[in-house]
Amino acid sequence: MTRMPYYPGCTLKTKAQNYDLSTRAVFRELGIDLVELPRWNCCGAVFSLVTDDLLRQVAPITNLIRVQELQGTDSVDDPRLVVPCAMCFNVLKRANARMKDNPEDLKKINDFLYLESQPYRGEVQIIHTLELLKEISAKRIKEQVKFPLLGLKVSPYYGCNLLRPKDVAIDNPENPTLLEDFTQALGAEVVFNNRRLRCCGSYQTVSEKGLVADLVYDIIMGAARAGADLIITACPLCSFNLDWRQKEAMEAHSDHKLIPVIYYTELMALALGIGNGFGGEHFVDPQPLLQKFLEKEKGGI
């Protein structure tokens, strides 16, 4: 077992518990024990884009000091910080890069955080769970598949925060293949949705529900035209919008086709035979589809 520092973030502890639980279970199965950072705090969810806002970098940097503290103990083997939430990943990685590129900013932040046990040294490396899966390799994942997802048509959806801007991108920002590669490794059929990189509306969902519902309609219908049974995401906010805003999309568009949305880790857990019971709240319930599939699989063995 390789032990690695792990930052779940607020949403994975509450509305997206199914993402947190399935991530931990999948990595345990693949030989990685995710060690939750002690005393982590909210990262701020969106990276501040103006130049004079150093105070807004305090929250992410405090978390990176927690990583240093954890590295100082004997509880992790691989020092890199693993982050599953796409929004947290974007914020932490960009805040980290800002500190690395601007020693003056780093000094100011450290002066401000003088009560911390140690200053931030700017050396923490941040890795997204999908990047870690790529390191583990699709081949190894394929070897561990117990129930190949034969015949299941899966449409990967990337959203924004994992691919843009370029300096944080975990894959080619215009033509990524990470999610497709390992969906194939699970035995499922990948269907191509040309809206897979399109913004889902993000935080506009709080005040502009109708606008987000239109974007979601466009994305879901793209997947429907490609013949998808299921959509997989890596972001709790994409997941929420794509799932729950189908209610408004359905009301506004009579031809809307409901498609369930789950996290890629839940799909993996299913194929690796570690379970289907991670809970999670849904508008479009994925269980009928997944249950039907599991029964067919088990019946065939």
Added chain:
Amino acid sequence: MNERFLRIKRIVLGPRNREFSKKVEELSGETVNLCEQCGTCSGSCPMVGEMDITPSFMMRMVQLGEEEVLESKTFWICASCYTCSVRCPRGIDPAKVAEALRQIKLRAALDFLDISKITEEEAKILPQIALVAALRKFTG
């Protein structure tokens, strides 16, 4: 090049316009004058249909230091998806310009989001990152 031609083509901003343009440049850290109005940002923006002016129009107004851009809803509709940022052939990040415009409004205590309008039903289902992100983007 012909001296006379250069003189005719030059656009000179008044002090007030220059000051506004400079303010946005400083806040965003982006050189807005690099924009050549190719429209790639407007063509790539998933939100453009909901905006009153296109992202490239917004860039042009900032270049010219037209403060009226602050009355547009374009930069509030922007969801910081960074599609324009990765595609701009001049290497400008229009998402940062939109953030600077939001900040100018928010720092004048003009919030865009009224949290009392979020219904109880919505508050129950919205994920934390949606609320934190919206509050950071839309309130000062």
